[in-house]
Amino acid sequence: MRYQHWIPLAACAICAPAFSAQYLNAEQAQKLIFPEATAFRPQDVALSLPQMQQVEKLAGLAARSVNWRVVGAYNGDKLLGFMVLDDVIGKFELISYAVGLNPDATVRQIEILTYRESHGGEVRLPAWRRQFTGKSAQTGGLTVGDGIANISGATLSCTHLTDGVRRIAAVAQVALKK
Structure with a gap:
């Protein structure tokens, strides 16, 4: 007698593919954030312990990392600003994003690079992302609800991206502001 084994449909749910959408890579994001740039130069940014403490005080969040992925945007020799790459957890998965900053440490623009969650992709909408423009760690207004x-x-x-942008704005204030 032959046996047939059936796998319950619910067991297949663990085999379902995860949702992920890559919208931009780092190079595309830097050109979108700084269209007038003629050159992009990676910069090593490593925070000292006193700088990490300043970031924590400004952001109201743990500095989280000593090293930051930063690219300087230039038009000739003129510094246009910086792009900082980061990842935050959405609900379960990482959200990769880029924050464009002006030389005075104000937010120029944010771009979502990769969104891996099945819900909440509305954070990629331009109207939501525009709320960050012109804000800094010192001026405030970088919290959900405020x-x-x-x-x-x-x-x-929304909350985790906003926290991430606030942390990056504090890093910019402490370590990048010219």
């Missing part, structure tokens, strides 16, 4: 609107169904993505 300068940044929440998106229903994307609360964790």
